[in-house]
Amino acid sequence: MDLITLWLEEKLLALNGTTTMNRPDGFTRLGFSLEEKKAHSQFAEIAEELGLITYQDEAGNRWAVWEVDQQAPTIAMGSHLDTVHSGGGYDGLAGVLCALAAVKQLKDCAFRPKKNIAVISFISEESARFGISTIGSKAIIGELHKAELAPIQDSDGITVTQAMEDYGIDWDRIEQAEVPRENLEFFLELHIEQGSILEKNHYDIGVVKGIACPIRLIIRAQGTANHTGTTPMDERKDAFVAIAPLVTFVYEEALKMNENNGSTIVATVSKATLKPNAMNVIPSEVELGIDIRSVDDDLKRIMKEKIIDFCQQVEQKHPVTVEVQTLVNNDSVLLDEAMQTKLLQVSERLGYKTMRMDSGAGHDVMNMAKRWPSGLLFIPCRDGLSHHPKEFTSIENLEKGTHVLVEFLRTEA
Ligand SMILES: [Zn+2]
Numbered sequence: 001m002d003l004i005t006l007w008l009e010e011k012l013l014a015l016n017g018t019t020t021m022n023r024p025d026g027f028t029r030l031g032f033s034l035e036e037k038k039a040h041s042q043f044a045e046i047a048e049e050l051g052l053i054t055y056q057d058e059a060g061n062r063w064a065v066w067e068v069d070q071q072a073p074t075i076a077m078g079s080h081l082d083t084v085h086s087g088g089g090y091d092g093l094a095g096v097l098c099a100l101a102a103v104k105q106l107k108d109c110a111f112r113p114k115k116n117i118a119v120i121s122f123i124s125e126e127s128a129r130f131g132i133s134t135i136g137s138k139a140i141i142g143e144l145h146k147a148e149l150a151p152i153q154d155s156d157g158i159t160v161t162q163a164m165e166d167y168g169i170d171w172d173r174i175e176q177a178e179v180p181r182e183n184l185e186f187f188l189e190l191h192i193e194q195g196s197i198l199e200k201n202h203y204d205i206g207v208v209k210g211i212a213c214p215i216r217l218i219i220r221a222q223g224t225a226n227h228t229g230t231t232p233m234d235e236r237k238d239a240f241v242a243i244a245p246l247v248t249f250v251y252e253e254a255l256k257m258n259e260n261n262g263s264t265i266v267a268t269v270s271k272a273t274l275k276p277n278a279m280n281v282i283p284s285e286v287e288l289g290i291d292i293r294s295v296d297d298d299l300k301r302i303m304k305e306k307i308i309d310f311c312q313q314v315e316q317k318h319p320v321t322v323e324v325q326t327l328v329n330n331d332s333v334l335l336d337e338a339m340q341t342k343l344l345q346v347s348e349r350l351g352y353k354t355m356r357m358d359s360g361a362g363h364d365v366m367n368m369a370k371r372w373p374s375g376l377l378f379i380p381c382r383d384g385l386s387h388h389p390k391e392f393t394s395i396e397n398l399e400k401g402t403h404v405l406v407e408f409l410r411t412e413a
Pocket residue numbers: 080091092125191363
């Protein structure tokens with residue numbers, strides 16, 4: 001067996017703090033928990049074995065740096081080690097592991113980089129504990145807003161401030177984790193796909209073009225509650241009847257938009273609340289939640305406009321009022337095109353079947369991309385499962401990912 005295969009197997013277990021990846025309850029390493037801290041210590045230990053200098057920044061991110069020249073530019077790779085409740089051992093961790101493995105391979109073949117190479121283990125990427133994601137990478141790009149963050153509590157009533165202090169982070173200094181633009185040249189993350197496109201189509205590597213961030217709408221239809229038995233059909237102000245066709249409309253319009261465009265859009269009426277929600281009362285109020293995603297922000301806006309038009313028609317046809325509220329409107333993140341081309345070439349040169357694709361989920365790289373040219377590589381995961389104890393990717397996939405990082409660094413570092 002290849003040396004790197006054994007190394008990956010061993011360090012996969014070490015970073016996960018386990019002796020077997022086969023765990024029915026999966027892994028729970030919430031942001032700023034003792035478990036996350038242990039994983040970060042393990043990361044530092046492995047990095048130090050490789051001769052890297054490690055430190056924790058003011059927000060709790062762990063850095064491991066192969067420093068060749070203080071004056072030289074630094075390039076960075078990395079991902080996260082925290083998980084959701086009963087999550088898998090590969091989401092995030094795969095990216096950290098492969099970045100370290102790439103450094104090991106370069107060192108083993110006596111490669112001499114001209115640039116410094118940093119591996120970052122971002123803190124608290126998942127929103128599982130505080131409902132807020134990518135805290136570590138937000139701090140690095142100076143987008144952590146203490147005033148907004150401070151009052152947020154986890155399910156035990158522990159505030160972010162308290163959790164960070166307990167972790168050993170000085171709350172007063174977290175903004176100092178910001179890294180100036182000139183300190184890094186580019187950033188590259190590797191992640192499991194968390195979808196099934198690569199596996200289904202037998203691709204080895206995905207080079208991500210962009211990350212689809214959502215527009216989220218709340219639709220509130222207001223009618224009048226009344227007795228279901230005594231109110232004649234032509235005298236009703238039934239909010240549910242009025243708004244229900246919107247569910248099908250959103251689905252069918254999204255289907256149509258994918259037929260006519262090269263880009264893809266997904267739109268989902270994913271939430272519904274009915275009031276008073278009783279067998280013998282005509283529904284007076286319906287609240288729907290709609291999640292719209294595409295890397296093409298124009299498509300998202302077109303879909304939103306169509307929904308607003310539809311709601312106006314509902315008001316004309318039915319004796320109800322319909323209010324549309326925009327809950328979230330985040331522009332999607334496009335990744336660096338030059339990096340995409342280089343990653344694609346490197347991967348294909350290695351003989352890997354490689355495709356360009358979009359990411360439907362957010363990652364630390366979407367923050368890093370706001371400040372530095374950035375890239376994201378996907379490796380397949382079994383059945384597209386993630387945030388689940390059965391989340392799995394093979395050592396062979398981790399090896400392929402590592403090889404792409406190695407070859408990319410050979411030319412870029
Ligand atoms: Zn992740």
